[in-house]
Amino acid sequence: MKYIDEKFKDNSPERTVEEIATRLKGIGIELIEEWNDSGVENCHSLRVSTGNYGPGTNGKGVTRAFARASGYGEFIERLQSGLFFYKYQSFECDPEVNLQTYAPDGRYFTVEELEKNAEWFDYLTKEYGITRKALAEQCKMYAHTDDGNVLCIPFYSVFEDKYVYMPAGFIEAMYSANGCCVGNTREEALVHALAEIMERRASIDAIANGKSFPEIPDDVLSKFPVVSNILRQIRESDDFHVSIFDCSIGNGFPVVSTRIIDKKNHKYAVNYAADPVLEIAVQRSLTEIFQGRQLKDFGKNRTSEILASADEKRKATNVINQLENGSGSFTVDYFANELTCDREATSFEDNSGLTNKQLLEKMYELYRRLGKPLYIRNCAFLGFPCYKVIVPGFSESRGMRLTESIQEYALGDMVSKILRDPESVSDDDLNIVFMFDSLISGIFSRRNNFAYLAGLPLDSKKSFFIWYVTMAYCAHRIKSADRLKMYLKVLSDGDFFAGEDIQYFSCVDRYLELKHKGVDKEKIYCILKKFYYEKHVDRLKGLLENGKTPFDEYILKCDGRNCSGCRYKEFCGYETARKVIRAAGKVYSEFKDGQSKDNFIIP
Secondary structure (H helix, E strand, C coil), X not given: CCCHHHHXXXXXXXXXXXXXXXXXXXXXXXXXXXXXXXXXXXXXXXXXECXXXXXXXXXXXXXXXXXXXXXXXXXXXXXXXXXXXXXHHCCCCCHHHCHHHHXXXXXXXXXXXHHHHXXXXXXXXXXXXXXXXXXXXXXXXXXXXXCCCEEEEEEEECCCCEEEEEXXXXXXXXXXXXXXXXXXXXXXXXXXXXXXXXXXXXXXXXXXXXXXXXXXXXXXXXXXXXXXXXXXXXXXXXXXXXXXXXXXXXXXXXXEEEEEEECCCCEEEEEEEECCCHHHHHHHHHHHHCCCCCHHHCCCCCECCEECCXXXXXXXXXXXXXXXXXXXXXXXXXXXXXXXXXXXXXXXXXXXXXXXXXXXXXXXXXXXXXXXCCEEEECCCCCCCEEEEECCCCCCCCCCHHHHCHHHHHXXXXXXXXXXXXXXXXXXXXXXXXXXXXXXXXXXXXXXXXXXXXXXXXXXXXXXXXXXXXXXXXXXXXXXXXXXXXHHHHHCCCCCXXXXXXXXXXXXXXXXXXXXXXXXXXXXXXXHHHHCCHHHHHHHHHHHHCCCCCCCCCCCCCCCCCHHHCCCHHHECHHHHHHHHHHHHHHHCCCCXXXXXXXXXXX
């Protein structure tokens, strides 16, 4: 056995890919692979997707075979868990992009019924200080139903031997993919899910508290061949400072983080991982930090910000940045760990000789000691082992949203509708877009990201372009000259965009500049034709003379139904995603015995 990963995978990676590909092909899905060369041996990664800007996921591993298995596994995990669309990013009442509307065991509850019967709310009340009534109202907000009733699906409580109905939209919003996992066997899947929950909890605590951690000494890491090989390659260059930390939260379970500082551009990245086997946890933190990245440009799009304390930055924003793309900002104490950390690295129990079944037994016992229930839903309707695990009051990856970001969600829901058809709304509504843009300015994954905010799976470059066009249109409508100038500067900048569009928007920018100076229109057009191609000047003139704005030919008008007539159809995967979810939903609707007790491993 060359790699320790082989011991805890209950099938070879080749067999895993073959099985997943067969199940996906059964509902008409074939995946396309795009590989990334990290420049580091044993750090392989790729993206698998349906193509046509449809759903996709990333995979990583110490070999190409393990990376493929990881990518295919994450794809079928997200598909079976219904996590290819998040609700405020999608068409709220379109059941075809909400997999849980196909659930054969779904039930609708009123807000009053939720408040009365959801005993598990009490764990959230204790953790976040929010009342049952307020929680029930939030469940309604995330449900996106016309009548205000809340779709709930059953989870099995393995410690209490009972079923608990949980609100699907709320679960998706608060827990996201945390606790979702697949595996070749039920035991393998559950070990991964429970380990991931520990990882996310530790990373959230680290960001929120800003504390330092003990470094795992090299004499421990040197026992792990793959880890040693990766670290050697990184350290061959003086350009990088790399450290591995013990981030366990006092319960003896291995949670680690890798921190790499790029001295060329003074930026850094931190990545967390957890596994009952320390060697695998460290490996995973290293392979994931290079997922989609290359060593030679490691610092690209990373942060250089160092906080004086965790309170210097809004914690909810910082947590989101870390969990979504590893761009969280860390504190002075964290970086000065030699001076600020008062404990030594944990001597973790060696679990490398155990089986997945034995590891799961140990993890069940660990969670039992937390004093919280363990709610599990079997999501394996395509036949590949997949679970969603909820530990209320512990596994919320977006728990801070319960008390800090409700306004953000409500505004985001409103803005997503405006962005899909800005021409149809009032000027007052357009002002809401600017207010929301200011609110989310610190969240890297959402800033200037039209695709995310409008809920459309667009090509990333086209998403960036449409964002600036739309914001320029909004600024023009509400007569915000400074904002308009800023957006036009980006649109006419060859460093961001290319081709005819930058020529046209440069022409628009010059036209508005001269108009603002009071120059007569005919003189403006006369001058423009000397500086710009006549076709761009004539196009602008024609739009203005017909009572339109300079941006009308670029503005999106999307209801999610008439994709064939959309000007951006060749850059959008919404129709592809809807077909994927519809095909999966048809199988899901027949998964009538999926939550029977024999589908769970009961301690």
